[in-house]
Amino acid sequence: MCGIGTTLVEALHAGRRAVGVEYEPHWVDVARANLALARDAGVRHEGHVFHGDARQIASLLPSEYVGQAALVVTSPPYGPSTHGQVSAVPGVGVQKYHHLYGNTLDRGNLANIGHHRLLAGFTRILAGLNTYLRPGGHIAITIRPWREHAELIDLPSQILACGLHAGLIPVERCVALLARAAETDLIARGSFFQRDFIRKQREARLPLHLIAHEDVLVFRTALRRSAGSGISTDRRDSRRFLTDRARHTGNPKEHSGVPESWAA
Numbered sequence: 001m002c003g004i005g006t007t008l009v010e011a012l013h014a015g016r017r018a019v020g021v022e023y024e025p026h027w028v029d030v031a032r033a034n035l036a037l038a039r040d041a042g043v044r045h046e047g048h049v050f051h052g053d054a055r056q057i058a059s060l061l062p063s064e065y066v067g068q069a070a071l072v073v074t075s076p077p078y079g080p081s082t083h084g085q086v087s088a089v090p091g092v093g094v095q096k097y098h099h100l101y102g103n104t105l106d107r108g109n110l111a112n113i114g115h116h117r118l119l120a121g122f123t124r125i126l127a128g129l130n131t132y133l134r135p136g137g138h139i140a141i142t143i144r145p146w147r148e149h150a151e152l153i154d155l156p157s158q159i160l161a162c163g164l165h166a167g168l169i170p171v172e173r174c175v176a177l178l179a180r181a182a183e184t185d186l187i188a189r190g191s192f193f194q195r196d197f198i199r200k201q202r203e204a205r206l207p208l209h210l211i212a213h214e215d216v217l218v219f220r221t222a223l224r225r226s227a228g229s230g231i232s233t234d235r236r237d238s239r240r241f242l243t244d245r246a247r248h249t250g251n252p253k254e255h256s257g258v259p260e261s262w263a264a
Helices: 006-013 025-040 054-060 115-132 155-165 192-203 233-250
Strands: 018-022 047-051 069-074 085-089 093-097 133-143 146-148 151-153 169-177 179-181 186-188 213-220
Touching: 006 018, 006 025, 006 047, 018 025, 018 054, 025 047, 054 115, 069 115, 115 133, 115 155, 133 155, 155 169, 155 213
Parallel strands: 018 047, 069 133
Antiparallel strands: 085 093, 133 213, 146 151, 169 213, 179 186
16 A cells, blocks of 8 residues: 555655555555665665555564554555546547556455445554554544545545544544645646546536545554553543534534544
8 A cells, every 4th residue: 555655765764664565566666666766865764565465464564563663654545546647649638547556357456346345444454553553653544535426425534433443543634735825825736637527527517526635534542551441541532532523513613622623
C-alpha cells in the first residue's frame, strides 16, 4: 500500500526510519528505486519496502518491528481505479493509462474485491498495524467519499468504524481541501476526468458537485490499562468521545468537548 514510496522518502528526509508494504511487484521495484535515490542524495536513515498483502502483515515484517512504530500513514484504494497518467493525442483525444490497480481479475488485491470486503480487509490491516505501533502511536489515514453509480459513498465514516473495530482510538477528523490558494479564493483542483464526469451528470439532470476535499482520520493506540478493570482507560475515553460527537451532530449549538477538527 506504499505505492511508489513517496511517503517513505519524505520520512527519510525528515529524519525518520521508514518501512512500507506494497502488494504489486512493479510498484515495489519503483519504491525501492526511489529509496535508493534518496540514499544516493545523502540520506542515511533506514528505509525498507516489503512485498506482500498488508492483511498478512504479521508474516511480512520482522518481529523486531513489533511495538516500534511511532506513526503509520496510509490510505485504502477508492475502488479499482487510481489517478493514473493522462496523454492527449491529436485526433484521438485524452487517454488515461496506469490508472488501474494491477490485474482487475486479481482477487487478492483490495481494490478488486468489492466494497464490503474492502472494509473488512482494511479493518484487518489496521488491527495488524496495532501490533507494530508503540503505546500512544498514531495512524493517519487519508480518504475521501467516492461515487458508485452516481451515489455518494461516505467512505471516511466507514473507515472510522473500521478503526474502532480494530481497537484504535479516534483522535481527529480533519478536512484537507483539494484546492489551490489564489490571492482571494480557493480554486478546486479536480482532475479532468472528475470534471468531465460531473459535467455529464449535470447534463443528465443529476445535480452533482465536484468532490473538493479529502478526510484525514487520525487514530492512536492505547496508552495504558486501568488497574483492576481489565479495560483500557482510553477505550472509555473513546466511547465518551463518540457519544459527545453524536450529541454535537444533533445539536450544533451545544458544546460537546469534541476537538474542533471533528466538526469540520
